[in-house]
Amino acid sequence: MTPLHSIGDALRELLQSIPLPAVRVLFVGTLVLILLWVLRLPRSVVTPEQTSGRWDENLKPIAVLSLLIQIVIYLLL
Numbered sequence: 001m002t003p004l005h006s007i008g009d010a011l012r013e014l015l016q017s018i019p020l021p022a023v024r025v026l027f028v029g030t031l032v033l034i035l036l037w038v039l040r041l042p043r044s045v046v047t048p049e050q051t052s053g054r055w056d057e058n059l060k061p062i063a064v065l066s067l068l069i070q071i072v073i074y075l076l077l
Helices: 003-016 020-040 060-076
Strands: none
Touching: 020 060
C-alpha cells in the first residue's frame, strides 16, 4: 500500500467513528444558522437599488422558504 492508502484508511476510520445523529445535528444546525442570518439581513441588501415594486424583488422570502424546506427534509430523513 502507498502512503496515501494509509492516510485514507485512517481518515475513513476517524470519520466513521462520528455518530450519524451528531452529523445530522451539525448539518441542520448549520442550515438554521444560515436561516437566522438571512432573516437578519437588512432589506437594502436583499433588494435591488432601483425597485419597481415587483413581488419577486425581495430575495429574503424565497431564501427563507428554500431553507425551511431543506431543514424539514433533512429532519425527516
